[in-house]
Amino acid sequence: MGTKDASSLDHQHGTDCGFAGTLKNIQLNDLIQMCCLSASSICMRVTKDDRIGTIFIVDGEIVHAACEDIVGEEAFFRILGWQTGSFESIEVSTTPQRTIQNNYHYLIMEAARRVDEKAGLESEPSATGHDLPEDTADDRLRVLIVDDSPMMRKILSSMLTASNRVKVVGMASNGEEAISMIDDLSPDLVTLDVNMPVMDGTSTIKHIMIKKPCPVVITSNPGDGSSKSIFNFLELGAVDFMSKPTKNQDILVQQQKILERIRVAATATVGNFRIARIPKAKTGNPTDKPVDRVCRRLVIVITGPGGHPEQMSLLSGLVPAMADEDGAVVALQSLPSSFSEPFARYLFERCGCQASPIDHETSLCAGNCYVGNHGWPLTVTLNDHRPVIVPNAPEKGAIQVDRLLSTAASVFKQHLAVVLLSGANTGEQEGLRAVHENGGRIILRKRASGMVAEPLDQVVEAGLADEEVNPSDLIKAVVNGFDLKH
Known part of the structure; x- marks a missing residue:
């Protein structure tokens, strides 16, 4: 060809x-x-x-x-x-x-x-069927591990194969090896390190997305200025990011989290990946204080695996649109909590959105975006008749996204909209029910257009979705809904 x-x-x-x-x-x-x-x-x-x-x-x-x-x-x-x-x-x-x-x-x-x-x-038909793969009937998730550390490859392999649902079909020490192995093995998913010799992670994911697209999960240690490169990976087509296992945490808890992220990421429809279309950012200073206009309407945008490019594209237009409606936006991501501040800065640099991490009690001001993590406890309340968002101490057994949605619903009532993008974690759905009970709306990005639809399927099956909207119509659906409810 x-x-x-x-x-x-x-x-x-x-x-x-x-x-x-x-x-x-x-x-x-x-x-x-x-x-x-x-x-x-x-x-x-x-x-x-x-x-x-x-x-x-x-x-x-x-x-x-x-x-x-x-x-x-x-x-x-x-x-x-x-x-x-x-x-x-x-x-x-x-x-x-x-x-x-x-x-x-x-x-x-x-x-x-x-x-x-x-x-x-x-060509002549094969005389026999002996060239079929031996594990044709094996329905385990086939994973290729790419990491330059032999020890990390061994640790990840042992953690993944502890589950009878995963089979590690190969391990590569750099991107060049990985590309060759992907052609031969056709894995269901690739875990990809960021920094490697010969061919690094950035070049590798570009080759994967061009040559043989498949779900990719980036593995790295947060910190050391890695956050911006992680955002770049997600905008190049990586489905998700997960931290490498560490000694100072419960290994079984880490294993459970890694297996779940791998399972969800493997459901991604990589063919639906779209590069984020983001207009050129306006000039300004990311440390400027938000304009002190009381927020009267709130949109909570929740994303998960596969949803980072969707969230970037949406926020670039949604934040200024909500400014005209005396509204603000809370953006929840599935990345580690340490990424909230870098993500707020990244939003400003890429989209020109005035964004702030939710790391202390913060007044919600119209025309601004507030960045949090849906695994971190956040609540919305009133302070001197003004809405504020507050980070709290974790509570054992509490589902954090449910708590945020429930408290936001009690404060904003019909002036609250929740937008769910690919892979959005909605907890036990108690928060979504509270949104409905208080007159708010739940809007889904059309599942057929996204990368990871499974969590959104559960929302639809529970009868909690008010609208399922094409990506290009999301902002209009949010704003028009507020106009109808005043």
Whole structure:
């Protein structure tokens, strides 16, 4: 499915408008994936003998393809079915009408399947079935561990295989080894270290997402300035992050948490991954104090595995939209509590949102975002008739997200909206019930569009979802709902 001739790029002599040159022996599907992963906009003309096809990519999405007398997905599949040819980028003045709706992961994999199917039909059928994997009937979760520490690989392997639901199919000491092993083993999930020799975690996840997308969980030790790189990993397609096991904590508790994170992450539909579309941040100072406007409406945005890019994209527009409604936003993440302050700063740097970590009693001011962790005890209450959010000491047996939602519902009543994104942890759902009982709303990002739907399925099955909304309509659904309830 490659192009073995040259790729020529438009170049105007005497101007700085990019590079002109050739790429030899490159796979066409790899080039398309690189354009999509980098959120590029390009029109690609592909030539094979006397046949010509065009593929339009807009902001990382394949929107249109045309080949001979057909358009849309079938044209795309026909073009990628050519084994050799040449391609060039061409200038277009307008974007054509969209004829392709499926995401690029599906399109690339379906194109590859069709090529393989065609090759299989043209080759002689196998005389026996002895080449089937020996563990075809093995339904355990197949995990590849990637870490440069032999000791950590051994620890993670022993913790994972203690469960009869997990099988460690391989261990790699760097990204280069991992890429080769993924091709051979096709694991259900990869645990990926951040800092490694030969090929580090960043390069590795890019290769995985381009070559053979599968759920990836980043493993690292929080701190030492690692938080920003973790956010970058999550925006490159990693489903989740988990801390490496440590000696000074209960090993059985750590094992239980790791197994649960692995189990949930493995349910991710990686083909639904989308790069966060975030407008350029406004200038300002992240240490500026929030404008002292009383918050009269509150939105709590909860995300979990697979939901970080969704949350980033949503908050960039939701926070200013709520400012116009005298409202504020509380953003709950599933990362360690030590990441709250770095995440607030990251939100400001990437989105321009005035964000603060919830590390002390804080007045909720309109137009601001407050960052917390749904494993940390938070309550909403009134102080001198003003709403405040307060971090509390943990209570044994308390479900922290339930406590936050219940107290927020009692203060804001019908002026509260809860938005649930991929992987959102909703505790025992007592908090969600309290939201309903007090007249608030529960809005879900459409499950079919997200990466991890399982926790949201439970909310729908319990009859607690008021709306299930396409990502592009979430902000409108939140704001319009407040307008209707005044």
